[in-house]
Structures are given as structure tokens and as C-alpha cells.
Amino acid sequence: MNFETFFSAFQGIQAMLASPPHMVWARIGLILLGFLLVYLGRKGVLDPLLMIPMGLGMSVINASVMIFDPLKMRTGANGEPGLGTLFVEAQAGASENLVQNAADMIYILGIDWLQPIYTFTFSNGLIACLVFLGIGALLDVGFLMARPFMSITIALFAEIGTLITFPIATLFGYNIKQAAAISTIGGADGPMVLFTSLQLAPELFVPIAIIAYLYLAFAYGGYPYLIRFMIPSKKIRGTPMKPDTSTNKISSGQKMAFAIVACVVLCFLLPVASPLLFSLFLGIVIRESGIKPFQDLVTGPLLYCSTLFLGLMLGVLCEATTILDPKVLPLLILGVLALLLSGIGGITGGYLFWLFSGKKINPVIGIAGVSCIPTTAKVAQKVVQKDNPQAIVMQFALGANVMGVITSAIIAGVFCSLLK
Amino acid sequence: MNEAISLTFVTTIITVIISFFIAFIVKIMTVILHKFTKENPVTTITGNNMSSDESEIAAVIAIAKSKQ
Numbered sequence: 001m002n003f004e005t006f007f008s009a010f011q012g013i014q015a016m017l018a019s020p021p022h023m024v025w026a027r028i029g030l031i032l033l034g035f036l037l038v039y040l041g042r043k044g045v046l047d048p049l050l051m052i053p054m055g056l057g058m059s060v061i062n063a064s065v066m067i068f069d070p071l072k073m074r075t076g077a078n079g080e081p082g083l084g085t086l087f088v089e090a091q092a093g094a095s096e097n098l099v100q101n102a103a104d105m106i107y108i109l110g111i112d113w114l115q116p117i118y119t120f121t122f123s124n125g126l127i128a129c130l131v132f133l134g135i136g137a138l139l140d141v142g143f144l145m146a147r148p149f150m151s152i153t154i155a156l157f158a159e160i161g162t163l164i165t166f167p168i169a170t171l172f173g174y175n176i177k178q179a180a181a182i183s184t185i186g187g188a189d190g191p192m193v194l195f196t197s198l199q200l201a202p203e204l205f206v207p208i209a210i211i212a213y214l215y216l217a218f219a220y221g222g223y224p225y226l227i228r229f230m231i232p233s234k235k236i237r238g239t240p241m242k243p244d245t246s247t248n249k250i251s252s253g254q255k256m257a258f259a260i261v262a263c264v265v266l267c268f269l270l271p272v273a274s275p276l277l278f279s280l281f282l283g284i285v286i287r288e289s290g291i292k293p294f295q296d297l298v299t300g301p302l303l304y305c306s307t308l309f310l311g312l313m314l315g316v317l318c319e320a321t322t323i324l325d326p327k328v329l330p331l332l333i334l335g336v337l338a339l340l341l342s343g344i345g346g347i348t349g350g351y352l353f354w355l356f357s358g359k360k361i362n363p364v365i366g367i368a369g370v371s372c373i374p375t376t377a378k379v380a381q382k383v384v385q386k387d388n389p390q391a392i393v394m395q396f397a398l399g400a401n402v403m404g405v406i407t408s409a410i411i412a413g414v415f416c417s418l419l420k
Numbered sequence: 421m422n423e424a425i426s427l428t429f430v431t432t433i434i435t436v437i438i439s440f441f442i443a444f445i446v447k448i449m450t451v452i453l454h455k456f457t458k459e460n461p462v463t464t465i466t467g468n469n470m471s472s473d474e475s476e477i478a479a480v481i482a483i484a485k486s487k488q
Contacts, residue, residue, distance in 0.1 A: 145450055152440060152442070152443045164428075166431075170421050170424040257449060261445060269438060394480040410434075411431060418430065
């Protein structure tokens with residue numbers, strides 16, 4: 001028995017030895033990063049719902065590479081079969097030839113075990129809509145309805161990252177559509193980034209989605225530092241706000257009426273983004289309609305199942321070959337830039353309200369304009385409470401937070417309408 | 421680059437207009453519906469089906485209400 005026979009029994013080792021050195025190091029790095037994500041998720045530093053399946057998926061996909069490429073095997077490509085896995089083939093069906101596309105897709109669906117989930121829920125944006133449906137069912141639009149103009153102004157300030165990153169991304173060699181898709185990372189809304197990149201830059205949608213979700217997880221750990229840097233005074237950070245009574249006056253009927261009208265108006269204005277907008281507002285309507293079985297379904301099994309598979313798919317798409325693509329490297333810089341600028345924009349908006357309200361509005365709520373709900377609102381509350389345990393800003397922050405989701409959807413819709 | 425800057429400008433204007441239009445609709449609806457509805461404010465999600473996020477938010481809001 002020679003070494004070749006021995007290694008053929010352990011295809012993982014054989015594939016590792018057959019890889020170029022930079023790929024070996026990248027794979028080892030991603031396996032370790034996967035461990036780190038699981039650890040940070042378990043510790044509660046990052047969102048465990050997403051990070052535990054994502055981290056595990058990332059580690060496993062980079063460990064289970066073998067000398068195998070189903071598409072090359074089928075088409076009888078020249079030379080040795082390439083490296084591949086039995087999980088998912090993101091580029092399956094990427095050929096210009098429609099007949100070959102369909103044939104490849106059917107063939108791949110029969111081989112890769114996660115391929116049906118990727119093809120039927122991920123690559124068509126369905127999973128983003130399902131997550132948005134769940135998010136909608138958790139949103140209380142009463143916070144937005146109580147203070148619409150303040151919430152909207154803060155949310156618009158927090159979109160600065162998206163708007164500034166868009167032209168900057170073109171300087172890195174991306175075309176207009178790719179730049180727009182990348183810049184939506186600044187909206188800090190995972191499903192939105194996924195949906196927009198799929199519409200505008202399907203060739204980059206996998207790395208954009210991975211980087212967006214990875215950075216979103218880390219951004220929430222970094223935003224408290226940004227708040228403390230931009231608002232160094234403890235006294236200002238702890239500004240108490242008058243307890244809110246207006247939210248209580250808004251009935252569920254009013255919230256439902258708002259959701260229906262806003263949904264129809266936005267879908268009329270931005271039909272390209274209507275699947276996402278409809279999913280979000282349908283969730284809100286389900287919540288306010290009081291139909292408990294629907295609420296339980298949408299906020300329970302549907303949302304958690306979508307989140308589990310979203311995290312898992314993002315993890316298994318983090319193969320070293322995808323991450324080491326030269327087109328992906330500038331994304332690492334642009335993603336940070338977009339989220340940083342959005343955070344700065346949101347806090348600047350908060351500062352303006354603090355100034356114009358006679359220092360009655362806590363500027364920290366500005367960070368909640370960065371839309372990932374309800375994390376940034378919770379970040380705002382935690383930072384404020386640390387400096388002034390008596391100060392409660394959650395209700396005000398949630399208004400900006402809810403509106404942040406809507407403004408991100410509007411920007412995504414405008415991008416898709418103008419560029420698609 | 422120039423095309424991207426002009427598109428950013430257009431996107432900003434459209435987004436601001438639509439956002440404030442939505443805010444305007446919210447304000448009008450809140451005022452009009454408030455006149456015609458006598459419904460009690462309802463936000464009914466029982467403890468059993470609350471996510472950890474929701475329960476955390478509810479706890480903070482409950483504290484705020486108790487201070488009113």
C-alpha cells in the first residue's frame with residue numbers, strides 16, 4: 001500500500017495536499033474563523049441565531065473539500081477533476097447557455113445536499129423575504145407612528161453610509177450595479193443586502209451577502225465604541241428623555257391601517273422591491289390583526305427556520321476560493337466604510353435633534369437609525385443606561401429603528417428601479 | 421464616478437421625498453383615525469411566544485411606563 005492509496009482513503013488530506021499553499025492557509029484561517037464565530041455566538045458577543053450555524057458551516061465547508069467537481073465530471077472536462085464539496089455549488093447554472101444551465105442545475109440538485117435549499121430559497125431571494133416577514137411580525141410601528149418626522153430624519157441620516165459608499169465603490173473598479181449592491185451594506189439590513197445584490201449583481205451576491213452578515217455581526221460590537229468616540233461627554237450620553245405616552249394612544253387598528261396604506265403606496269412607487277416591502281408589511285399586518293396562529297407561525301417556526309438556513313447557507317458559501325477572489329478583497333474595506341459612515345451619520349442626526357430640541361433628546365438614539373432591528377436600538381439603550389441608569393430611550397430608538405428598515409427598503413427599491 | 425455621483429444625488433432626493441411622504445401619510449392617518457376610532461390600544465403578544473429581543477424591549481418599556 002503506497003501513500004497515494006492511503007491518502008485516497010482520506011480525501012480531505014489529499015485535497016489539502018493538492019491545493020496551492022495560499023489556499024491551504026486560507027482554508028485553515030476560515031476553519032478557525034468559523035470556530036471563533038461559534039464561540040462568540042455562544043458567549044452572546046455576536047448574534048447566536050445566525051453566527052452558530054454560520055460559523056459551523058464555514059468550518060465544515062473548508063474542512064470537507066475533496067477532489068471532486070460534479071460539473072466537470074459530467075461534462076468530461078479536460079485534466080484532473082477540480083476541488084469541490086457535497087454541500088452546494090453556488091455557480092451551478094451560471095452558463096450563458098440556457099439548456100446547459102437547466103441540465104447542470106438538475107444534475108447538481110441531485111448531488112449536493114444543500115443545493116435545493118440554496119436554489120429554491122437563497123438564490124431567488126425567498127429566504128430574505130421570509131426573514132423580513134418574521135421581522136415585520138416583530139415590529140411595533142407604534143413607535144414610528146408616534147414620532148414619524150423625527151424617526152424618518154434620523155433614519156435618513158443613517159443612510160449616509162450607503163449613499164457615500166456607492167460612488168466610492170466605483171473607484172475600486174466595480175460597475176454601477178455592483179457598486180450599488182455593495183453600498184447597501186451601509187443600510188445594515190441583511191435581507192435587504194441579499195435581495196438587492198441578487199437583483200443588481202448576482203455574480204457578486206455570494207461574497208456581498210457573506211461580508212454584509214459578517215460585518216453586521218461585528219458592527220454591533222463596535223458601535224458602542226463609535227458612540228463613545230463621537231459623544232465623549234457622559235452627561236450628554238446619559239441625557240434623560242421625557243417618558244413617552246404618545247405610543248400608547250396608537251391602536252392596533254391604526255397601525256394596521258398604516259401598514260396597509262404604506263405597503264400599497266411603496267409597492268406602487270417601487271414595484272421592483274415589492275416582494276421585500278410586501279413581506280415586511282404583511283408581517284406587520286399579521287401582528288396587528290391579532291390572528292394568533294399566523295403570529296405564532298411567522299414569529300416562531302418560519303422566522304427561526306429561515307434564520308437557521310440563512311446562517312447555514314452563508315457559512316457553507318464561505319469557501320476559501322470565494323473569499324480569495326480578487327474582486328472580494330475591496331469588499332472588505334467598502335463594507336467597513338459603509339457601516340462606519342452610516343453609524344456616524346445616525347449619531348450626527350441624533351446630535352442635531354439634541355441641539356434643536358434644547359438638549360432634551362438623547363443623541364445616542366441616532367445610532368438606532370442604522371436599521372438592523374432591534375439590535376441598534378438595544379445598543380443605544382445599553383450605552384445610555386451605562387451612563388445614566390435612570391434614562392430610558394428605547395421607545396424613541398425603536399421609532400428610528402423601524403423607520404431605518406423602511407428607508408433601507410426605499411433606497412434598495414430606488415437602486416433597483418434606476419439600475420435594473 | 422460622475423455617473424455614480426449623479427445617481428447618488430437622484431437616489432437621495434427620491435428617498436427623502438418618499439420617506440417624508442410616508443411620514444406625512446402617518447401623521448395624517450394618525451390624526452384622522454384617532455378621531456374615528458375608539459379602540460383600546462392593543463399590543464398583545466403573550467409571554468410564551470416572545471423572542472428574547474421582544475421580552476428585553478418589553479421589560480425596558482415597562483420600566484418607562486412605570487415612571488410615567
